[in-house]
Amino acid sequence: MKLFRLLLTFFHFGILVPLLGTILNAYVPPKVFPWLNMLSLLFPVLMIFNVVFCFFWIILWKKRAIFFLGFSLFLIVPTSRWINYREEKSIKPNLKMITFNIKGGRIAGTEKVFNYLENSGADVILLQEYGSQYQVSGYDYGVGNYEIVALNSKTKILEQGKIATNGNGNSFYADIEINGKRIRFINLYLSPFSFEKQKVKPSEDLEQNENKLRYVLGKLVPTFKNHQPEVQELQNAVSASPYPVILAGDFNAVPNSYEYYHLLKNLKDAFVEVGRGSATSFHDYKVPTRIDHVLCSESIQPVCYRVDRIAKLSDHFPVIAEFYID
Numbered sequence: 623m624k625l626f627r628l629l630l631t632f633f634h635f636g637i638l639v640p641l642l643g644t645i646l647n648a649y650v651p652p653k654v655f656p657w658l659n660m661l662s663l664l665f666p667v668l669m670i671f672n673v674v675f676c677f678f679w680i681i682l683w684k685k686r687a688i689f690f691l692g693f694s695l696f697l698i699v700p701t702s703r704w705i706n707y708r709e710e711k712s713i714k715p716n717l718k719m720i721t722f723n724i725k726g727g728r729i730a731g732t733e734k735v736f737n738y739l740e741n742s743g744a745d746v747i748l749l750q751e752y753g754s755q756y757q758v759s760g761y762d763y764g765v766g767n768y769e770i771v772a773l774n775s776k777t778k779i780l781e782q783g784k785i786a787t788n789g790n791g792n793s794f795y796a797d798i799e800i801n802g803k804r805i806r807f808i809n810l811y812l813s814p815f816s817f818e819k820q821k822v823k824p825s826e827d828l829e830q831n832e833n834k835l836r837y838v839l840g841k842l843v844p845t846f847k848n849h850q851p852e853v854q855e856l857q858n859a860v861s862a863s864p865y866p867v868i869l870a871g872d873f874n875a876v877p878n879s880y881e882y883y884h885l886l887k888n889l890k891d892a893f894v895e896v897g898r899g900s901a902t903s904f905h906d907y908k909v910p911t912r913i914d915h916v917l918c919s920e921s922i923q924p925v926c927y928r929v930d931r932i933a934k935l936s937d938h939f940p941v942i943a944e945f946y947i948d
Contacts, residue, residue: 627682627684634675634690637672638672640661641661641665641669642696644665644878644879645696646658647662647878647880647883652843659880661878662875662882665704665878666704669697672694672697673694675690702894703877703882703891705901707898708897709896709898710898711924711925713923715944716800716945717745717800717946718742718942718943719745719746719747719748719807719916719944720739720742720746720747720748720942721871721872721916721941722739722938723749723811723871724749724751724752724936725751726751726752727755728753730936732755735936736759738933739774740758740759742940744942745775747774747775748772748773748809749773749809750811750872756772757774760776761775762776763775763779771810771871773794773807775796777799777800779798780799781796781797782796782797785810785856787810787852787855788813788848790813790814790816791810791814791848791849793809793852793871795808795809796809800947803947803948805868805947806865806867807870809871810869810870810871810873811872811874812852812873813874816841849874849880849881853881856869857884857885860885861888867917867918868919868922868945870914871914872913873885873913876911876913877915882915885917889919890918891915891917892918892945893916893927898927901927902939903929903941904937904938904939905939913938914929914941915941916941916943921948922946922947923946924943924944925944926942927943927944929942
């Protein structure tokens with residue numbers, strides 16, 4: 623029995639090390655060591671194992687529970703980027719926005735997607751993978767001259783421009799006046815992994831699974847490296863903005879990744895501030911994946927954040943965020 627507990631202790635320690643290793647993504651770029659960014663994808667699963675083991679040691683009344691719980695305290699903030707229980711603020715918002723990868727309307731149909739957006743009550747809509755149609759009825763102003771990413775606004779767009787990106791992603795900014803203050807919206811879509819679904823789905827054949835794993839790794843590593851210069855361009859755009867920024871879209875990157883840490887610089891995560899429950903937004907592979915994010919400047923106050931999981935109109939759920947602009 624002692625040997626069994628010792629083996630479990632080593633196994634638990636082996637789980638804790640990669641969890642803490644995700645913090646290094648804030649410092650180590652993918653072009654230096656892309657495999658470190660892989661740990662961010664495993665974070666939810668590893669964290670579940672960590673919690674189970676912590677409860678196991680507590681039930682057995684072992685002192686090592688104190689050790690593992692102590693180290694787990696360093697993971698509270700990283701975990702809150704996946705699942706959170708903040709109270710919504712009582713202040714009344716004056717800006718409602720949606721960011722939504724609509725997959726070109728190919729899943730539920732363009733009409734259903736745009737009916738949903740038309741009735742959303744949002745002031746600003748950011749779209750990714752919009753296909754050939756981007757204009758939502760009832761929105762007099764829009765940006766649709768950039769491939770992949772588009773924007774709809776109920777109020778006038780004061781200025782707009784492309785942000786240079788490498789790879790297969792795209793991004794742009796649009797300045798909109800909200801409550802008398804000029805806000806710079808940045809809509810981004812980082813280079814996708816472009817998995818073929820049949821090559822990702824596990825099978826009963828071990829050799830096939832090994833080939834599929836090599837296929838997945840062959841897609842992940844180059845894409846992580848492509849994201850690095852894209853993220854740098856977006857960081858430069860945020861730093862150069864003379865106005866408060868709301869940066870949102872399909873990051874094709876999860877929390878605690880290199881992309882997330884570096885895009886979060888000088889900004890805050892609206893979900894961490896006011897989100898409740900899970901922030902999972904991509905549901906095509908049936909695993910908890912958050913790749914759609916809403917970040918904002920310190921001067922902008924998030925009031926509410928939710929993922930609309932009832933709206934199964936794409937392989938992404940719409941992400942809705944409300945703010946108070948003072």
